[in-house]
Amino acid sequence: ETGVTQxxxxxxxxxxxxxxxxxxxxxxxNAMYWYKQSAKKPLELxxxxxxxxxxxxxxxxSRFSPECPNSSHLFLHLHTLQPExxxxxxxxxxxxxxGGATEAFFGQxxxxxVV
Amino acid sequence: xxxxxxxxxxxATEGAIVQINCTxxxxxxxxxxxxxxxxxxxxxxxxxxxxxxxxxxxxxxxFLSRSKGYSYLxxxxxxxxxxxxxxCATLDSNYQLIWGAGTKLIIKP
Numbered sequence: 001e002t003g004v005t006q007x008x009x010x011x012x013x014x015x016x017x018x019x020x021x022x023x024x025x026x027x028x029x030n031a032m033y034w035y036k037q038s039a040k041k042p043l044e045l046x047x048x049x050x051x052x053x054x055x056x057x058x059x060x061x062s063r064f065s066p067e068c069p070n071s072s073h074l075f076l077h078l079h080t081l082q083p084e085x086x087x088x089x090x091x092x093x094x095x096x097x098x099g100g101a102t103e104a105f106f107g108q109x110x111x112x113x114v115v
Numbered sequence: 116x117x118x119x120x121x122x123x124x125x126x127a128t129e130g131a132i133v134q135i136n137c138t139x140x141x142x143x144x145x146x147x148x149x150x151x152x153x154x155x156x157x158x159x160x161x162x163x164x165x166x167x168x169x170x171x172x173x174x175x176x177x178f179l180s181r182s183k184g185y186s187y188l189x190x191x192x193x194x195x196x197x198x199x200x201x202x203c204a205t206l207d208s209n210y211q212l213i214w215g216a217g218t219k220l221i222i223k224p
Contacts (some may be wrong), residue, residue: 041216
């Protein structure tokens with residue numbers, strides 16, 4: 001149990017589908033993140049939320065839409081994805097607002113396959 | 116540009132010592148992290164260095180040289196469970212995490 005829970009663990013979706021990834025943190029942290037992890041590539045930061053406000057959006061295509069309804073929950077809504085979007089999507093949280101040199105706690109990720 | 120380099124894969128023997136290197140070129144520097152990630156699992160925090168020198172934590176140690184833009188993670192008395200990917204990441208001047216691609220460590224009996 002890492003304190004950060006992601007569902008589902010695995011997801012296969014067609015290019016015309018709409019699905020959502022869910023992340024929940026039980027650590028009382030103020031900041032939450034979405035990362036994309038592709039094989040043999042560095043982690044790519046997608047979105048950052050601090051106290052439910054989006055503070056970072058790293059030129060992510062609009063087919064990815066984040067939502068942070070409260071400080072414990074983070075969603076990533078997916079629609080009309082492409083096969084190259086297949087990857088491991090990791091959620092993370094940290095105590096400090098982005099800018100603090102504190103460790104991040106990661107969820108186990110959602111393995112997404114777009115067919 | 117910003118860049119983190121670490122070997123793609125390393126192999127070591129159970130009971131031995133292995134050193135995983137990480138070199139970085141980033142705009143500003145506010146510390147360096149090492150994370151461990153087992154296959155199909157979440158990355159987990161191992162260490163954070165912001166000052167030069169060696170930080171020891173049990174079988175794992177992490178070293179930093181800011182002047183050389185260089186860090187290493189040293190694993191002693193290797194166990195089979197140490198087979199994992201090891202991710203190096205730095206905090207740049209904007210406190211943004213810049214990640215390396217990770218080093219896959221394979222431990223053989």
